[in-house]
Amino acid sequence: MLRRVNFYSICIAFGLSVLLILAGSRYTDNNVYRPATESRRNIKNYYRSEDSDEIYVQPIPTNAFDGSPDVEKILEKTRAKIKHELYNYNFNQSNVHNLEDLLLESGGKPVRSIITSTWRSGTTFLGEILNAQPGNYYHYEPLLNYGIIQIRGTPESDKALKTLKKMLHCKYEGMEDYFEYGKTHLHQFSHNTRLWDHCKYKKELCFDADFTSRFCKLFPFQSMKVVRVRLRLMKQLLEDKELNVKVILLIRDPRGVMQSRQHRNFCQPSSDCWKPELLCADMISDYVAAGRLLQKYPKRLMALRYEELALSPNSTTHKLMKFLGLSVSPSINEFLVLHTNVEVAGVSSTFRVSKEVPFRWKNILDFSYVDEIQQKCKEAMELWGYRIADNATHMASKDFDPLDEYSITP
Ligand SMILES: *[C@@H]1O[C@H](CO)[C@@H](O)[C@H](O)[C@H]1NC(C)=O
Ligand SMILES: *[C@@H]1O[C@H](CO)[C@@H](O)[C@H](O)[C@H]1NC(C)=O
Ligand SMILES: *[C@@H]1O[C@H](CO)[C@@H](O)[C@H](O)[C@H]1NC(C)=O
Numbered sequence: 118m119l120r121r122v123n124f125y126s127i128c129i130a131f132g133l134s135v136l137l138i139l140a141g142s143r144y145t146d147n148n149v150y151r152p153a154t155e156s157r158r159n160i161k162n163y164y165r166s167e168d169s170d171e172i173y174v175q176p177i178p179t180n181a182f183d184g185s186p187d188v189e190k191i192l193e194k195t196r197a198k199i200k201h202e203l204y205n206y207n208f209n210q211s212n213v214h215n216l217e218d219l220l221l222e223s224g225g226k227p228v229r230s231i232i233t234s235t236w237r238s239g240t241t242f243l244g245e246i247l248n249a250q251p252g253n254y255y256h257y258e259p260l261l262n263y264g265i266i267q268i269r270g271t272p273e274s275d276k277a278l279k280t281l282k283k284m285l286h287c288k289y290e291g292m293e294d295y296f297e298y299g300k301t302h303l304h305q306f307s308h309n310t311r312l313w314d315h316c317k318y319k320k321e322l323c324f325d326a327d328f329t330s331r332f333c334k335l336f337p338f339q340s341m342k343v344v345r346v347r348l349r350l351m352k353q354l355l356e357d358k359e360l361n362v363k364v365i366l367l368i369r370d371p372r373g374v375m376q377s378r379q380h381r382n383f384c385q386p387s388s389d390c391w392k393p394e395l396l397c398a399d400m401i402s403d404y405v406a407a408g409r410l411l412q413k414y415p416k417r418l419m420a421l422r423y424e425e426l427a428l429s430p431n432s433t434t435h436k437l438m439k440f441l442g443l444s445v446s447p448s449i450n451e452f453l454v455l456h457t458n459v460e461v462a463g464v465s466s467t468f469r470v471s472k473e474v475p476f477r478w479k480n481i482l483d484f485s486y487v488d489e490i491q492q493k494c495k496e497a498m499e500l501w502g503y504r505i506a507d508n509a510t511h512m513a514s515k516d517f518d519p520l521d522e523y524s525i526t527p
Contacts, residue, residue: 199216199336199337203252228443230362231364236384243367245308250448372519430457
């Protein structure tokens with residue numbers, strides 16, 4: 118009797134374990150295409166990247182899942198969606214007649230832009246403004262796998278620039294390092310919302326050079342953000358007539374940058390990240406490069422201070438879009454209303470990017486640290502128009518405006 122009970126309980130336990138294993142495998146088997154089970158919360162975790170800026174804005178999901186893992190179908194639907202979204206778009210702004218003129222797929226040339234900056238300078242925010250434009254493909258931090266380093270010259274720059282060029286041409290073959298890194302750092306892909314809309318349900322799509330290349334070629338607007346390559350080196354990309362890329366140099370007050378970097382432990386082992394003198398040497402180098410490059414390519418380089426973007430997001434964004442040769446789509450205005458304190462038609466926003474954000478360092482940093490930064494950054498701050506705080510009282514006072522005029526002269 119007792120033996121029989123034991124036998125049954127062993128049977129039941131065994132049965133239950135099999136069921137549990139089966140259920141578990143549904144969640145680990147990557148080949149199972151299962152759109153419904155992936156929660157927003159899971160996806161959100163991928164955004165906690167070491168590169169995200171203080172003003173963090175969740176990317177707008179686009180191109181909702183359509184239930185099909187069929188690559189041809191995904192491409193077909195995306196093609197149709199882009200066409201639909203840009204139906205009323207004025208292509209004159211981009212100096213072309215129609216959408217096809219901007220598509221690599223049909224032998225056209227996309228509108229390409231690169232935001233070049235350094236860590237914690239507002240690039241995530243700016244990148245997401247540009248990505249709010251329909252038909253944009255967002256090459257987010259192609260050099261994440263290089264770690265926390267700055268690329269200032271050869272030999273690293275040769276390979277890095279080649280990677281940037283290949284991506285802007287939507288040629289992903291031979292980029293094993295990039296894909297290998299992305300497999301364990303999904304935020305490399307997730308900021309590219311229009312691609313991620315498909316790979317969040319089937320990650321392999323994002324690791325597939327062939328799919329990524331074909332998908333990328335459907336998009337008329339191609340934006341990229343890079344925080345590891347100094348402007349001087351971007352000359353090579355500006356020189357490339359075929360690429361016809363425009364570059365936005367994003368600069369931020371070194372005191373704001375250093376305060377923002379304090380939050381993160383990712384900075385500590387890397388002197389490129391925690392030494393203000395290295396940050397500011399790069400700011401000087403960027404200033405000199407900007408002067409030279411603006412002479413040669415006045416219509417293809419724009420320097421922008423993050424503080425100006427945060428203080429006047431609407432007018433700065435409009436100016437930026439004009440520079441890039443893009444019409445401001447309603448979705449960009451929507452983005453600004455949702456994420457900044459721009460008011461449109463009397464609707465007040467959620468004040469996510471308040472006017473205080475760029476100057477938060479004034480209330481957080483010790484004056485002794487600010488003084489140290491200022492001493493090491495005197496020249497860089499003078500060039501980029503950032504005023505020195507004289508003492509702790511001065512720094513904290515309402516009258517102290519850290520922003521001064523500046524101009525870029527070669
Ligand atoms: C675009 O420009 C062409 C000629 O340059 C003009 O005929 C056309 O009306 C313009 N289209 C729009 C939407 O402004
Ligand atoms: C945003 O800026 C543009 C161009 O400067 C302007 O035409 C528009 O009225 C502005 N919108 C708001 C809400 O301020
Ligand atoms: C602090 O700096 C301000 C502005 O330069 C100056 O007027 C003030 O006297 C200074 N205070 C002290 C305690 O040094």
